[in-house]
Amino acid sequence: MARMPFKGGGGSRDRLGARLRAPGRSLLATAVALAVAAAVAAALTGWSWYGAAHDDDAAFARTRDTVLAAGEQAVQNMNTLDHSDVDHGLDIWESSTTGDLHSQLVQGRAEFEKQVQQAQTVSTAKILSGAVTELDTRTGKARVMIALRITVEAPKAKPAVKESRMLGELTRTDTGWKLSALGQAPMGDSAADPSASSPPSGGAATAKPSPSTTDGQ
Secondary structure (H helix, E strand, O other): OOOOOOOOHHHHHHHHHHHHHHHHHHHHHHHHHHHHHHHHHHHHHHHHHHHHHHHHHHHHHHHHHHHHHHHHHHHHHHOOEEHHHHHHHHHHHHHOEOHHHHHHHHHOHHHHHHHHHHHOOEEEEEEEEEEEEEEEOOOOEEEEEEEEEEEEEOOOOOOEEEEEEEEEEEEEEOOEEEEEEEEEOOOOOOOOOOOOOOOOOOOOOOOOOOOOOOOOO
16 A cells, blocks of 8 residues: 655654743743843832932931021021110010020010110111021920021110121921020030020020930931
């Protein structure tokens, strides 16, 4: 009996080889996909970390600016007083302070008001520069150094003008950052404790505030 020739054997072998090679290709594709996914995840994680760090830095910078603005305004307030409107001026002093400093201003207010009215002085202050020297956002404590020009006018006398550096300690309250200590900065010593103070020129509080804890940044 004549045998029929076998046709198409090469094509069958090719299809068989393709099937045998297919699992290898599938594994390679899976490995590539996993590698791409890992790279994307790493990139997203890195970006999230960078974004979080950048947000923290931006938030700290905003807080620092807020502290400086509050410190400058409070120090200016505490060196501004007009004998003709002393009651209003002392209200501003009290609203700019907190803690022991605030308590001492309240306790000594009546006597100090008499002294200012008898002297008939008018004190004004202009901020020249300022900087935040310490800031702890966790505890809500900060310290500032403020340079200012103070002018004191009295009857029958030329205005007295003095440039001064003041150290202030601020505490975060429900209504914002307020002075909890204020003192004169000794010449050449920018790290002095504001609680070890002499009364600022122009009629700031005569009572010396006690120190508050500042952990710093």
